[in-house]
């Protein structure tokens with residue numbers, strides 16, 4: 001099984017990258033690739049850029065990684081209630097590739113975390129509503145509120161037992177989906 005873990009952040013100290021990396025460690029027998037938005041940095045979407053130069057190679061690379069994955073673990077950072085600009089730019093450019101949907105129906109666990117008590121619920125809800133229109137096959141969602149209290153950075157794991165069990169349960173459920181198990 002090939003897992004693509006995506007942190008929807010370009011922060012070098014991204015808490016969503018820490019969360020999604022931890023989530024990958026809970027899947028057994030998987031080939032894992034972890035990416036963040038720095039891996040696909042490109043000029044901000046502009047109509048004239050697309051007309052003149054087409055979709056940048058970085059967006060094509062992002063799409064190819066999605067297409068090669070059996071399972072997507074996605075954790076989005078929340079900026080002002082929605083996607084970070086870095087993620088939105090990659091999403092926008094990728095949505096301009098012809099004849100394919102951004103998420104290509106690859107099963108996805110959609111996650112978010114933030115230092116605050118809503119745990120990135122704003123961006124999670126935005127994505128939950130929007131992604132299915134772009135081939136998003138969201139099997140489940142997970143939020144981790146109060147990241148600094150609920151995640152142990154030195155142990156690189158969720159320290160809140162209840163939230164940890166919730167994530168483990170969700171990972172177990174999603175990785176037992178037949179179409180994923182077969183791969």
Ligand SMILES: Cc1cc2nc3c(=O)[nH]c(=O)nc-3n(C[C@H](O)[C@H](O)[C@H](O)COP(=O)(O)O)c2cc1C
Pocket residue numbers: 009010011013014015016017076077078079080081082113114115116118119120122
């Ligand atoms: C411009 C900006 C806007 C933010 N807006 C929110 C917000 O609306 N809700 C929230 O919970 N946190 C917000 N935060 C705090 C982020 O959740 C925090 O920076 C977090 O570390 C982002 O995730 P990341 O580290 O994975 O990039 C904001 C941070 C910035 C820089």
